[in-house]
Amino acid sequence: MRTRLLAGLWHRRGTHxxxxxxxxxxxxxxxxxxxxxxxxxxxLILAAGVVPAAGQSLGGRRRHEAALLRLRGRRGWSLAAxxxxxxxxxxxxxxxxxxxxxxxxxxxRWPYALAVVAGAGAVVLVAMLVALxxxxxxxLGGRRRxxxxxxxxxxxxxxxxxxxxVAVLRRGSDGPxxxxxxxxxxxxxxxxxxxxxxxxxxxxxxxxxxxxxxxxTGRRLAGPRAADGLPLLVAAGVLLALACNxxxxxxxxxxxTRAVTAGAPLVVRYAxxxxxxxxxxxxxxxxxxxxxxxxxxxPDDRPVSRRAYLDTARYERVVGDALDGTPAEQGSAAVLxxxxxxxxxxxxxxxxxxxxxxxxxxxxPRAEFALVSVATDGVEGGARQELFVHLxxxxxxxxxxxxxxxxxxxxxxxxxxxVGRPCGDSTWARRRCxxxxxxxxxxxxxxxxxxxxxxxxxxxxxxPPGELTADDEGLDVRPSVAGNSVLTTERGGWSAPLLAxxxxxxxxxxxxxxxxxxxxxxxxxxxxxxxxxxxxxxxVLDLPTSTFDGGSFGASAEPWVLARPDTPDEVLAGLGTxxxxxxxxxxxxxxxxSGLARDLLLVALGALLLGVLGVALPAxxxxxxxxxxxxALRVVGVDPRVLQRSARLQTCIL
Numbered sequence: 001m002r003t004r005l006l007a008g009l010w011h012r013r014g015t016h017x018x019x020x021x022x023x024x025x026x027x028x029x030x031x032x033x034x035x036x037x038x039x040x041x042x043x044l045i046l047a048a049g050v051v052p053a054a055g056q057s058l059g060g061r062r063r064h065e066a067a068l069l070r071l072r073g074r075r076g077w078s079l080a081a082x083x084x085x086x087x088x089x090x091x092x093x094x095x096x097x098x099x100x101x102x103x104x105x106x107x108x109r110w111p112y113a114l115a116v117v118a119g120a121g122a123v124v125l126v127a128m129l130v131a132l133x134x135x136x137x138x139x140l141g142g143r144r145r146x147x148x149x150x151x152x153x154x155x156x157x158x159x160x161x162x163x164x165x166v167a168v169l170r171r172g173s174d175g176p177x178x179x180x181x182x183x184x185x186x187x188x189x190x191x192x193x194x195x196x197x198x199x200x201x202x203x204x205x206x207x208x209x210x211x212x213x214x215x216x217t218g219r220r221l222a223g224p225r226a227a228d229g230l231p232l233l234v235a236a237g238v239l240l241a242l243a244c245n246x247x248x249x250x251x252x253x254x255x256x257t258r259a260v261t262a263g264a265p266l267v268v269r270y271a272x273x274x275x276x277x278x279x280x281x282x283x284x285x286x287x288x289x290x291x292x293x294x295x296x297x298x299p300d301d302r303p304v305s306r307r308a309y310l311d312t313a314r315y316e317r318v319v320g321d322a323l324d325g326t327p328a329e330q331g332s333a334a335v336l337x338x339x340x341x342x343x344x345x346x347x348x349x350x351x352x353x354x355x356x357x358x359x360x361x362x363x364x365p366r367a368e369f370a371l372v373s374v375a376t377d378g379v380e381g382g383a384r385q386e387l388f389v390h391l392x393x394x395x396x397x398x399x400x401x402x403x404x405x406x407x408x409x410x411x412x413x414x415x416x417x418x419v420g421r422p423c424g425d426s427t428w429a430r431r432r433c434x435x436x437x438x439x440x441x442x443x444x445x446x447x448x449x450x451x452x453x454x455x456x457x458x459x460x461x462x463x464p465p466g467e468l469t470a471d472d473e474g475l476d477v478r479p480s481v482a483g484n485s486v487l488t489t490e491r492g493g494w495s496a497p498l499l500a501x502x503x504x505x506x507x508x509x510x511x512x513x514x515x516x517x518x519x520x521x522x523x524x525x526x527x528x529x530x531x532x533x534x535x536x537x538x539x540v541l542d543l544p545t546s547t548f549d550g551g552s553f554g555a556s557a558e559p560w561v562l563a564r565p566d567t568p569d570e571v572l573a574g575l576g577t578x579x580x581x582x583x584x585x586x587x588x589x590x591x592x593x594s595g596l597a598r599d600l601l602l603v604a605l606g607a608l609l610l611g612v613l614g615v616a617l618p619a620x621x622x623x624x625x626x627x628x629x630x631x632a633l634r635v636v637g638v639d640p641r642v643l644q645r646s647a648r649l650q651t652c653i654l
Contacts, residue, residue, distance in 0.1 A: 005085055012061055012086075018613045019054040019087070020094030022047060023120045025606045027098025027113040031106045033599050041182040042239050042603055045189070046610040047120065049232050053617055055124040058087055059131025066132045083132070084125055091121040161190045181600075185607070188238030192231025199230075202653065212638070216646040221653065229614030230654070236604070236611030243597070243604035250597040254589055260328040261588050262581035263294065263308075263532040264319050264562035271576040275515065275552055277559035278311060278543055284575060290567040291575075292318040293543055296533055296558040297513075303503040306538030307513065308531070309546050312339035318562055323532060331531035334499050335540065341497035341525055342542035348494035348520065350409040350548075351376070351446025354402060356385045359442035359474075361396040362419065370438055371418040371484070374445055376403070378410030379516045379550040385445065396441060403446055408550035411518075412445055413491075415455065417466075417477045418484030433481045435466070441474040450489075451475060458488040495521035499531055499540040512541055515551025533560075535588075 009016055026047040033039040062083065069082055095117030102113035199221050206218025270277045270293075278293040285291040292314040298306050315335045323332040358372050367390065374385040383405040389397050403410070417440075423433035443450040451474050459465050459480060466485030467478040479485040496512035510522035522539075530536045553559075561575050572578060630643055 005089075009086060009089060012058065015054055015057050015061065015617065016087075016090040018617050019051070019058075019124065020090035020097070022050045022054065022610055022613050023091060023094035023117060024098040024101070025609050026051075026120065027095055027116045028101040028105075029603060029606045030116045031098075031102030031109040031113040033603060039181050039596075039599055039603050042185040042235075042607050043610065045182060045185050046232050046235060046607050046614070049189075049229075050610050050614045050617065051120050051123050052127040053228075053614065055087065055127025056131045057617060058124070059128040062086075062128070063132065063134070080129055083128070087124050087128055088121065091117065091124055095121070161193060165190075181603075184238055184242050185235050188235030189231045191238070192234035195234060196230055199653065212642055213645045213649060216633075216643070217649045217653070220646075220650055228618040229611070229616070232614035233611035236607040236609075239607045240604040243601040247597045247601050254585075256326045256328075257535070257589060258581040258585040259323055259326050260530055260532060260535050261585040262562075263310075263323075263560075264292070265322055265565040265581070266563040266567060267579050267581070267584050268561035268563060268572055268576045269579055270559035270561050272559070274557040274559040275547070277561065278547065280575060281311065281314075281561055284571055288314040288317055290318065290564045290571055292562045294533060294560045294562050295543060295553055296560065297553060297556055298538075298558070299556040302505075303501060303537035304505055304507070304539075306534050308533035308538065308540050309543035310335060310532070310540060311543045312336070312342065313544070315339065318564055319532070327530040327536070328528075328532055331499060331501075331526075331528040331540070334526045334528055335532065338497060338499055338525055338540065338542055342545045345497055345523075345545065346494055347545075348411055348491065349448055350378075350411055351403065351406055351448050352409055353444075353446030354406070355400045355444075355446065356387055356403055357398070357400040357442065357444045358387050358389070358440065359396055359398040360389050360391060361439045361441070362391050362393075362436045363439070364391070364419075364436035365393055367392050368419050368436060371416070372440070372443070373416040373418075374412060374443075374450070375414040375416070376406060376410040376445070377413055377518060378406055379408045379518070379548055379552075380405040380410075382413075383410070384416075396439070398442065406446055409548065410446070412448060412450060412489070413519075414458075414489070415443075415450065415487040416484055417479055417487065419479055420483055422483040423481055433483075435479040435481070435483065437467075437476050437478045439474060439476055443475070453489045455487040455489050458486050460486055491521045492523075495523040496541065496545065497523050497525040500524050500527050501529065501531060501534070501536050501538060502527055503537045504539060512539075512546070514546045515548050515553055517554065518548070518551070 026043050029043045030040050066079065066083060069079055074082055095114075098117060099110055099113045102110045203218045203221025206214040207222060209215055209218070270280065272280060274295050277295060281291040281293040282288075293311040295309040296307075297309070312335055319332065319335075323329055356372075356374060360370055360372060362368050362370065370389050370391055372387045372389070376383050376385055383403075385401065385403055385406075387399060387401050389399050391397055417438050419435050419438055440451065455468060455470065455475065457465050457468050463480050463482045466480040467476075468485075468487065469476040477485060477487070495510075496514075498510070498512050500510070510524050512520045512522035514520050531538060531540045534540060561572075563572065563578075633643060634640065
């Protein structure tokens with residue numbers, strides 16, 4: 001048995017090597033492709049064409065051996081056991097190599113490779129035994145049943161074409177994760193099947209010509225095995241073209257991402273506090289020739305939360321045209337307009353005093369208690385400046401209270417006026433719930449005269465709203481029946497300009513946060529596809545006009561110094577550690593999943609190897625048939641040059 005095994009391995013070494021290589025490629029691919037499990041689908045589809053064909057080829061070439069074993073009395077499982085040893089050698093050899101590659105490259109995924117080897121081995125054995133299920137006289141005869149003809153072959157071809165059509169129709173819909181990768185492979189197989197049919201049509205047409213060269217070529221092309229493996233090779237070519245195209249596109253995207261994420265040819269991670277990066281760059285480069293300060297604030301992944309602050313006055317000299325040709329080219333040009341708009345925008349007034357002062361009276365015939373509450377926000381946080389006052393009838397009362405959280409300055413966000421006891425839903429319609437008019441003839445918050453502003457009633461719920469009248473003498477407020485009314489002022493005149501991408505969802509009015517995340521009205525100067533530092537999701541603001549004394553950017557801020565590539569080392573000294581755009585964008589590119597393109601190329605190369613193996617599989621038998629054909633033709637006097645021209649024509653057509 002050992003002698004028969006070794007002799008069989010050597011005699012059919014081409015088929016065995018093809019089988020071992022195919023199993024090795026698929027087993028290793030199943031383990032090496034870690035980005036997306038669906039990427040293995042093309043390898044499995046092509047292996048489904050190579051591995052069973054190898055098993056059938058082994059069965060066809062062992063017909064006489066099986067017939068002799070049957071003549072010696074072997075039947076059923078005894079016959080199968082005598083035949084399985086030979087195909088197990090290439091299965092174990094190729095599978096072992098594939099598992100070894102998987103173990104060295106991805107130790108945690110070798111079980112996937114082992115499962116592929118087990119499945120491939122079972123398919124090979126079944127295909128070989130099925131090919132040997134012939135009557136004994138047929139096995140003893142010289143004529144071998146063709147494996148390429150019959151209803152099964154035509155059914156598989158139709159099935160491939162239908163599967164390709166379904167994959168194309170479902171390319172834009174939700175479906176299994178493997179469908180986007182299997183689709184191009186199925187389309188390539190369908191094109192290959194149609195190409196084989198076309199070759200046979202051409203072969204029949206050539207076989208009807210009068211000249212001997214096209215007749216010989218046509219008879220070969222019309223044969224059942226003339227284009228075996230061609231669909232696999234076409235599918236592999238389609239997949240390889242797609243993988244190369246994807247890889248080139250991803251490489252271009254990565255280059256653009258590096259340029260946009262870094263914003264400049266050279267980036268220095270500032271070693272100090274984010275609030276000091278602006279002053280540090282202006283001290284190191286007073287003329288603004290090389291350096292520009294920038295602060296990135298990315299508290300979360302929402303585009304509305306991602307923002308970058310740039311020293312836009314230096315942007316043109318430092319960045320210039322560095323982002324031309326990238327998706328952020330338009331956004332980079334808009335930064336120059338941002339500088340002009342930011343420096344000319346009117347800043348919102350800030351309270352610098354220490355007291356809230358109010359002069360209040362009512363038209364009530366009896367004494368009332370009133371509340372005047374001013375909502376403020378500042379570097380130290382938000383606060384409500386509340387002033388309670390007792391109002392005798394017919395008398396104006398002036399009083400004041402110290403301001404809270406306004407030592408470093410604060411802005412006024414809103415006003416609330418209340419008088420009397422609150423009324424519930426069941427008592428709103430009663431006469432006692434009608435509120436008296438509260439006259440505000442003076443309302444000063446830290447030096448800001450709030451009576452100079454325009455106010456509107458903005459109740460926080462669906463209560464019947466209060467009444468508001470403004471004149472030269474002050475504000476007359478009749479609170480709602482709930483006992484209080486909320487007034488807001490238009491702050492749009494003090495809005496800060498900003499640039500945004502289309503992905504930013506404001507969820508209301510735009511805001512331009514400043515240091516300490518102070519809410520400031522925002523005015524979208526331009527909406528562009530991508531912006532420096534934030535890419536396709538975020539906003540860009542002017543750094544000098546977004547900072548306040550005493551404010552802080554917070555822990556999520558990243559201070560950067562953007563620099564020209566020719567910046568002298570002495571200018572950068574002491575600012576921080578220089579980094580290249582590749583280092584800056586490494587995390588962004590890794591999180592984007594762009595490594596999938598490299599895995600796709602790896603799969604495509606493996607698929608190409610399977611396609612070549614599929615074409616090479618029938619080569620030994622075709623070579624033997626061609627040798628016999630040439631010998632017979634030369635015996636009858638056919639010129640060898642005619643045979644050579646026929647072979648060249650067949651090669652060109654294929």
